[in-house]
Every structure is written in structure tokens, then in C-alpha cells.
Amino acid sequence: MSEAKRFTIGDIARLAGVSRGAVSFALNGRPGVSEETRQRILTIADQYEWQPSSTARALVGARAGVIGFAVNRPARTLGTEAFFTDLIAGVQSSLARRRISLQIVVVSSVDEEIATYRRWHSANQVDGVIVLDPREGDPRPAILGSLGLPAIVIGGRPSSAEDPATIWLDDAQAAQSLFGYLVGLGHRRIVYISGPEEYEHARLRTDVLRELSDRDVAGEAIATDYSPLEVSSVMRGLLSRRERPTAVVFDNDVMAIAGLRVAQEMGVPVPVELSLASFDDSVVTGLVHPSITCLTRDTFRLGEDAAEFLLEQLDAPAILPDRSGPRPVLTVRESTSRPQA
Amino acid sequence: MSEAKRFTIGDIARLAGVSRGAVSFALNGRPGVSEETRQRILTIADQYEWQPSSTARALVGARAGVIGFAVNRPARTLGTEAFFTDLIAGVQSSLARRRISLQIVVVSSVDEEIATYRRWHSANQVDGVIVLDPREGDPRPAILGSLGLPAIVIGGRPSSAEDPATIWLDDAQAAQSLFGYLVGLGHRRIVYISGPEEYEHARLRTDVLRELSDRDVAGEAIATDYSPLEVSSVMRGLLSRRERPTAVVFDNDVMAIAGLRVAQEMGVPVPVELSLASFDDSVVTGLVHPSITCLTRDTFRLGEDAAEFLLEQLDAPAILPDRSGPRPVLTVRESTSRPQA
DNA sequence: TGATCCTACTAAACCGATATAGTACTAAAT
DNA sequence: ATTTAGTACTATATCGGTTTAGTAGGATCA
Numbered sequence: 001m002s003e004a005k006r007f008t009i010g011d012i013a014r015l016a017g018v019s020r021g022a023v024s025f026a027l028n029g030r031p032g033v034s035e036e037t038r039q040r041i042l043t044i045a046d047q048y049e050w051q052p053s054s055t056a057r058a059l060v061g062a063r064a065g066v067i068g069f070a071v072n073r074p075a076r077t078l079g080t081e082a083f084f085t086d087l088i089a090g091v092q093s094s095l096a097r098r099r100i101s102l103q104i105v106v107v108s109s110v111d112e113e114i115a116t117y118r119r120w121h122s123a124n125q126v127d128g129v130i131v132l133d134p135r136e137g138d139p140r141p142a143i144l145g146s147l148g149l150p151a152i153v154i155g156g157r158p159s160s161a162e163d164p165a166t167i168w169l170d171d172a173q174a175a176q177s178l179f180g181y182l183v184g185l186g187h188r189r190i191v192y193i194s195g196p197e198e199y200e201h202a203r204l205r206t207d208v209l210r211e212l213s214d215r216d217v218a219g220e221a222i223a224t225d226y227s228p229l230e231v232s233s234v235m236r237g238l239l240s241r242r243e244r245p246t247a248v249v250f251d252n253d254v255m256a257i258a259g260l261r262v263a264q265e266m267g268v269p270v271p272v273e274l275s276l277a278s279f280d281d282s283v284v285t286g287l288v289h290p291s292i293t294c295l296t297r298d299t300f301r302l303g304e305d306a307a308e309f310l311l312e313q314l315d316a317p318a319i320l321p322d323r324s325g326p327r328p329v330l331t332v333r334e335s336t337s338r339p340q341a
Numbered sequence: 342m343s344e345a346k347r348f349t350i351g352d353i354a355r356l357a358g359v360s361r362g363a364v365s366f367a368l369n370g371r372p373g374v375s376e377e378t379r380q381r382i383l384t385i386a387d388q389y390e391w392q393p394s395s396t397a398r399a400l401v402g403a404r405a406g407v408i409g410f411a412v413n414r415p416a417r418t419l420g421t422e423a424f425f426t427d428l429i430a431g432v433q434s435s436l437a438r439r440r441i442s443l444q445i446v447v448v449s450s451v452d453e454e455i456a457t458y459r460r461w462h463s464a465n466q467v468d469g470v471i472v473l474d475p476r477e478g479d480p481r482p483a484i485l486g487s488l489g490l491p492a493i494v495i496g497g498r499p500s501s502a503e504d505p506a507t508i509w510l511d512d513a514q515a516a517q518s519l520f521g522y523l524v525g526l527g528h529r530r531i532v533y534i535s536g537p538e539e540y541e542h543a544r545l546r547t548d549v550l551r552e553l554s555d556r557d558v559a560g561e562a563i564a565t566d567y568s569p570l571e572v573s574s575v576m577r578g579l580l581s582r583r584e585r586p587t588a589v590v591f592d593n594d595v596m597a598i599a600g601l602r603v604a605q606e607m608g609v610p611v612p613v614e615l616s617l618a619s620f621d622d623s624v625v626t627g628l629v630h631p632s633i634t635c636l637t638r639d640t641f642r643l644g645e646d647a648a649e650f651l652l653e654q655l656d657a658p659a660i661l662p663d664r665s666g667p668r669p670v671l672t673v674r675e676s677t678s679r680p681q682a
Numbered sequence: 683t684g685a686t687c688c689t690a691c692t693a694a695a696c697c698g699a700t701a702t703a704g705t706a707c708t709a710a711a712t
Numbered sequence: 713a714t715t716t717a718g719t720a721c722t723a724t725a726t727c728g729g730t731t732t733a734g735t736a737g738g739a740t741c742a
Contacts, residue, residue: 006463008728019692024730034690053464055405056728058396059697066444085426092447103407105442106433122347123394124697228628257628264630284625287569287598289605349698360722365700375720397698400727465727 007048015048016041027052058124067095067310068126069104070116072133082253082282083299087154090303091130098311100127114143121149128310130154131164135200152310154302156200158322165313166322167306169297171201174328175208178249178277178295179219181330185338187247187275189218193234193259195226195251202251205279226251228258235262244274246339252280256292260335271337281331290334297328348389356389357382368393399465408436408651409467410445411457413474423594423623424640428495431644432471439652441468455484462490469651471495472505476541493651495643497541499663506654507663508647510638512542515669516549519590519618519636522671524558526679528588528616533562534575534600536592543592546620567592569599576603585615587680593621597633601676612678622672631675638669 009023016023018037025032026041033041044050058064069091073084088104095102103126107113117140120126129149131140134156141163144151151164159166182190192209194202206221213219224230231250238245239262250256256278260270268274270290278285281294302325313320350364357364359378366373367382374382385391399405410432414425429445436443444467448454458481461467470490472481475497482504485492492505500507523531533550535543547562554560565571572591579586580603591597597619601611609615611631619626622635643666654661 006728010728018690020729021693021731022691025691028730032690037690051460051463053400053728055396055399055464055466056697057730059394059400059699059728060730061697062730064396088445089447092445096447096449101444101446103442103444104429104433106430106437108437119392122392123396125396228624254624254628257625261628261630261632283569283595284598287595287602288625288629289602291602347698351698359720361699362701362723363721366721369700373720378720394698397727398700400698400729401700402727403700 006053007050008053009050011048012041012044012050015044061124063314064124064127065100066103066126067091067100067307068116068120068129069102070107070113070129071104072107072110072113083280086299087132087303087306090300090305091307092303093300094304094307094311100311110139114140117144117147117149121147128152128314130306130310133199134166135198150310150313152306152313154306154325161319163319165309165320167302167309168322168324169201169302170324170327171204172208174279174295174297175205177328177330178279179209179212181332182247182249182275182277182336183212183217185247185275185336187339188216189243189245190220190247190249191238191245192219192221192249193231193251193255194221194223197223201279205251220245224255226255228254231255231258232262235259236266239263239266239268239274244268246273247275247277247336250276250278253278253282253285253292253294256285256294256335257288260288260290260292271335273340275336275339277336286331286333293333293336294331295328296331298326301326347394348391349394350391352389353382353385353391356385402465404655405465405468406441407444407467408432408441408648409457409461409470410443411448411454411470412445413448413451413454424621427640428473428644428647431641431646432648433644434641435645435648435652441652451480455481458485458488458490462488469493469655471647471651474540475507476539491651491654493647493654495647495666502660504660506650506661508643508650508666509663510542510643510666511668512545513549515620515636515638516546518669518671519620520550520553520560522673523588523590523616523618523677524553526588526616526677528680529557530559530584530586531561531588531590532579532586533560533590534572534592534596535562535564536567538564542620546592561586565596567596569595572596572599573603576600577607580604580607580609580615585609587614588616588618588677591617591619594619594623594626594633594635597626597635597676598629601629601631601633612676614681616677616680618677627672627674634674634677635672636669637672639667642667 009020013020013023022033023041026038027045054065092102105116107116117129129151131151131153134153141153141159144164145162153159153164153166155169156166158168192205194206197203209219209221222234224234248259250259256276260276263270263274270276277293279295281296285292285294305325309323350361354361354364363374364382367379368386395406433443446457448457458470470492472492472494475494482494482500485505486503494505494507496510497507499509533546535547538544550560550562563575565575589600591600597617601617604611604615611617618634620636622637626633626635646666650664
């Protein structure tokens with residue numbers, strides 16, 4: 001009920017005995033006021049704890065103080081992916097320092113995602129956006145470019161000059177280090193259980209495995225829908241083969257844990273007869289027994305970096321050159337060892 | 342570059358040959374225009390895909406189309422808590438249907454959280470907020486009430502009439518069902534490993550266990566900081582006792598998995614010699630071996646309900662009566678059984 | 683001494699909506 | 713015939729900022 005009236009630049013102007021325009025100049029550090037008046041205005045603003053109305057600012061086309069994040073994933077699965085939540089947390093931690101807020105909206109298709117960008121842009125609701133999961137022939141970069149909406153794309157390969165700046169994740173190198181580690185241990189029958197093939201990282205990893213296979217390694221990639229159910233059934237099939245693989249690699253932590261369970265149920269000792277590893281880490285991979293060897297990417301850090309990058313991009317006159325994200329490191333745990341002789 | 346000019350109500354007015362005021366009336370379904378004119382205006386709006394500027398709306402004090410969520414948890418741990426991410430996902434799924442977006446900001450103290458509410462409210466940046474983790478003597482409800490900022494509190498007990506509407510989680514009943522189940526199985530030495538005591542649900546659960554202890558059951562509650570490290574060390578202590586507990590209950594999934602690992606390392610067979618259970622469920626609890634008995638709360642649903650509740654509250658003239666959240670159900674899995682005779 | 687340039691401001695327009703006061707015009711009531 | 717009421721509008725103020733055009737006064741220069 002006690003709707004305290006907002007303390008606006010009008011009030012500051014009155015108290016300082018100047019016009020609202022002058023106050024705006026002073027507060028935004030631009031020429032047009034004497035140093036003396038500027039100080040007087042800043043003091044008053046401070047004293048009365050003036051807060052700019054981001055709404056009003058946004059309306060005139062200045063900064064809205066909001067970053068947008070349209071997530072095109074089924075809402076139900078959002079929470080189960082450690083990657084996603086860690087990323088958000090990281091983004092937040094960068095933004096919070098500058099009092100910039102994050103607007104998240106869940107969309108269910110690329111079209112809806114693009115429509116969201118259009119809406120945000122035309123209403124000047126956000127200053128920039130973070131884009132996830134770039135794909136082959138992705139229409140989003142071009143559209144964001146033509147809108148002139150600052151953006152950072154996370155993942156994928158370095159992009160062309162007109163496209164939005166990219167934080168590039170070197171998935172090939174990552175896959176190299178994980179598969180290479182297993183081959184180095186002596187594994188010769190390796191299966192990679194991936195998510196849907198349309199994701200770029202799944203394809204990249206498969207390619208790396210395929211390259212290795214050219215030599216004396218028998219590599220095989222099996223795509224799933226990420227669901228523990230499908231992973232379990234695939235896993236059961238693998239372990240029933242006459243010649244079982246000696247190592248199985250999963251796209252993420254949940255899949256790996258599902259796979260581990262099947263091995264345990266079927267009495268296949270890990271890591272003695274079967275090595276398991278995951279491309280994604282999380283708290284639980286280190287807590288299950290045996291703990292699971294993972295490629296650990298600092299996703300939180302990736303989020304922080306992406307946010308920082310976007311903030312820099314906002315102030316930049318042109319599209320910034322791509323950067324590479326934090327390098328994943330191999331965290332060797334209990335689930336991998338040399339294969340049985 | 343191609344900054345297409347926004348299509349505004351001014352344009353509609355021009356095309357329809359009426360004033361902007363009339364257009365506003367027509368678009369908001371309020372009296373003041375004839376049915377005929379209204380249709381003409383709506384047709385034009387539709388045809389040109391007019392989108393209201395939420396920024397402009399917010400400025401004049403109408404709906405901003407944004408719900409705020411200030412999360413007071415360390416950013417780094419956000420991602421690891423299934424509860425939190427599921428909740429957000431659920432909230433999103435309700436909001437997305439109405440094209441309302443969610444603004445999330447991570448704060449590091451209650452004071453900062455309150456300051457955020459003040460800022461949001463004074464700038465009319467959000468239409469309402471969702472509040473988490475009510476505590477004893479919580480200052481937030483009163484402040485939100487005095488600001489007149491619509492809010493839904495998740496958790497805690499039913500609140501007083503002036504306080505914001507609450508989605509009430511019956512933690513006592515939930516604790517009853519979990520502890521009661523273990524006692525029913527025949528367990529007499531039960532330990533509850535909780536998070537920090539200042540959280541209301543930790544206290545409530547402890548109380549329930551204590552009540553049971555009055556009879557022939559030896560119940561014990563040990564508070565931790567939620568970290569797997571501390572949980573592990575507590576667990577090691579418990580299993581080294583001469584008289585080990587026969588059942589251990591954890592506040593959440595990660596803690597339970599950490600506890601399970603310690604049991605496995607120490608060679609204590611689960612569930613034969615030790616039953617384990619958790620107050621929080623997640624995908625992985627069903628995937629580890631043995632899978633863990635949990636109290637399963639549909640957190641996604643809770644998020645959906647909270648968002649719906651908040652949207653209703655926005656349209657309501659007064660504070661709505663409290664509701665109770667989805668009832669948790671006991672999901673019995675492999676980690677619990679009757680204690681050894 | 684007047685023309686010119688700066689500096690430090692003010693006044694007013696503007697962004698895109700909503701809200702309110704006021705104005706024609708018609709129809710019913712007195 | 714005149715008041716009254718209602719309908720369908722228009723004109724205009726408003727929200728809280730930013731921005732542009734304009735202006736007064738002093739210093740600089742020819």
C-alpha cells in the first residue's frame with residue numbers, strides 16, 4: 001500500500017537547482033556540466049540512493065541492464081543437465097557483479113527462439129543474448145547479425161566474421177584426449193554412446209573415434225536420445241556380445257551412471273573387465289562407486305567467460321574475434337584401467 | 342544494421358484512422374470503442390504482427406511481463422542442486438505458455454535480496470516474485486507485503502493473513518512417512534544427516550525423528566554443511582561405531598550417494614546391514630547401485646504450481662489463501678530393507 | 683569593438699505505451 | 713424543448729529517463 005514515490009532525476013534536478021538534462025549528463029559522465037555541478041549532483045544522487053529506472057532507460061534505447069537467454073530444451077530435462085545449470089550459475093556470477101540481470105525463457109523450437117530474439121530486440125528488452133548449441137546450417141547467427149543484437153555463441157567452431165562472436169569449444173581436441181587416453185591404456189574395442197547425432201559435438205566426437213579406428217582400434221558410435229532407459233538397453237546389448245567392448249564412453253554423467261549400473265547388475269567388474277568414462281563431469285561422478293573418469297570442463301567458468309565476453313561485446317564498436325573456452329582436463333578416477341590381458 | 346522501425350500503436354492508429362487511445366482501449370479489451378472499430382483495430386494489429394512493448398508498459402506501471410526470482414545461494418552450488426533447477430524448469434514451463442519471462446538474479450545475502458526486491462519494485466521491472474527458503478523470523482514477507490509486490494513463498498508453514506501467499510510444503514508429514522517407513526521395517530537405530538540447522542525443513546525433520554525417539558527408537562540428527570566431504574567424514578564416523586546405526590537418512594540425493602560410497606568402501610553391505618534413504622530425489626538416485634529409496638517430490642510440478650499461483654495472485658484483488666504443494670511420495674528402491682535379525 | 687568560439691547550461695522532444703479529462707453526437711427521460 | 717445519460721471517441725498528460733537544439737555569458741581573436 002505504502003507506494004513510496006520513486007526518487008527520480010527530476011528530484012535530483014530540483015534539489016541541485018539544475019535541469020533534468022544536466023543531471024543526466026552528470027550521471028552518465030558526459031560533457032556539458034562543470035566539474036563542480038557534477039559533484040553536487042552525484043552527491044545528491046548518492047545521498048538519496050537514486051537508482052536509474054532500467055525500464056525508462058530501455059524505452060529510449062539505452063541499456064536495459066538485462067541479458068537474455070532463450071533456452072531451446074525441453075523444460076523437464078533442464079534440471080537434469082549439470083551443464084546447463086552450471087552454465088547459468090556462471091553467467092549469473094559475472095552479471096551479478098555489475099547488477100545486470102539475466103532473463104531466461106524456455107522455448108520449444110528454433111523458430112520460437114528467433115521470434116523471442118525479435119521481440120526482445122524490438123522492445124529493447126535485453127542488451128544482448130547468449131546462444132547455445134550451434135548446429136550445422138544454424139539460421140540464428142545470421143538473424144542476430146542482421147538485427148544487430150549483440151550475442152555470444154557458446155560452442156561450435158570459430159565462426160565467420162559477420163556472425164556473432166563465439167566462445168569456441170575445442171571438442172575435437174577434447175575427444176582426442178579422452179579416446180587417446182583409453183587407447184593409450186591398451187583398449188582396442190571402444191564404444192561411444194552419444195546423444196542425438198544432430199548435435200555438433202556428438203558428430204565431432206564420433207569423427208575422432210572413427211579416425212582412431214582406422215588403425216588397430218575398433219571404435220563404434222551408438223546414438224541415443226540421452227535417456228537412461230535407452231542407454232541401459234544399449235548397454236545391456238553391448239555386454240551380452242560375445243566380444244564385449246573393453247571401454248565404453250558416454251556423453252554425460254547421467255548416462256555413464258546408468259551404464260555403470262547395468263555393468264554392475266550383469267556382474268561385469270568395473271574397471272577390471274570394463275572401463276567407463278564420460279564427456280561430462282558433475283558432483284556425483286566422483287561419489288559413485290567406482291567413481292567415473294571424466295573429461296572435466298569448468299562449465300561455471302565457461303558461463304562466467306561468456307558473460308564477460310558479451311559485456312565486452314556490448315561496448316565494442318564491432319564484432320569481437322572469437323575466443324576459446326576453458327580447456328577440458330581429463331579427471332582420471334576409478335572406472336578406467338588397462339584392459340584385462 | 343537494418344534497424345527496422347518498430348510497429349507501434351501509433352501506426353495502428355494511423356492505419357485505422359483513430360487515435361492512439363482508442364487503439365489502446367481496443368487492444369486491452371476495455372470499453373470505449375465500438376465493436377466494429379475494435380475488430381478493425383485487432384485485424385490490423387494482427388496483420389502487422391504488432392507486439393506490445395513491455396518496456397513501455399512497465400514504465401507506465403502496467404504489467405512488465407516479467408517474474409523475478411532472487412536466489413540467495415552460492416552461485417557455484419546452484420547447478421548441483423536438483424531441487425533448484427527442477428523448480429526453475431517448472432516455473433518456466435508455466436510462464437512460457439503466457440510469454441512471461443523469468444528474471445533470475447543470484448544474490449549473496451538476505452539484505453541484497455531485499456534490496457533487489459526494492460529495486461525491481463520501484464522500477465516496476467517485475468510483476469511479482471517467487472521467494473524461496475523461508476526461515477524463522479524471516480524479514481522478507483513483511484517487506485514484500487509493505488511494498489505491495491505480489492509474491493509467492495515456497496515452503497514453510499501456512500503464513501499469516503498479511504504475509505504473501507504461500508505454497509506450503511508439509512515437511513512434517515513427509516518426514517513422518519520416511520522415518521515411519523524405516524521404523525515399520527524394524528529399524529531402531531536411525532541417524533538423520535541433515536543440512537544446516539537454520540533451514541526450517543531440517544529442524545522440522547529433526548523434530549519428527551525426535552518424537553519417534555521417545556519410544557524404543559534411538560534417533561539421532563547430525564547437521565552438516567551439505568558438502569559431500571563433510572557427509573563422508575560423518576558417515577565414516579558412524580560406521581566405525583561399535584553399535585552402527587541400521588538406517589541413515591540424508592537431506593538430499595548427493596549426500597545419500599556420498600554416504601553410499603562410504604558404506605561400500607568400508608565394506609558395509611547395503612541394504613543388508615545398512616539401509617539408506619534420502620529426502621530428495623533425482624535421476625541418479627534410481628541409477629546408482631543399489632538404487633536409493635527416496636521421498637519423491639515433483640519439484641517440477643511445484644515450480645509450475647508456484648508460477649500459476651503467482652499469476653493468479655497478480656489478478657487477484659487481495660492476498661490469496663495458502664495452498665499446499667504436491668505431496669511427496671515414498672519411492673522404495675534397493676537401498677532399504679528390514680534390518681538384520 | 684565586433685565577430686567567433688567555448689562552456690555550461692535549459693527547454694523541449696522523444697521512446698511506446700496507459701489513463702484521464704473533455705467533446706461531439708445520439709437517444710431516452712422529463 | 714430541454715435536460716440527462718450514455719456511447720464513441722480525441723487530445724493530452726504521464727511514466728523516467730536520454731538527446732538534441734537552442735541560449736546566455738565569458739574568453740579569444742582580428
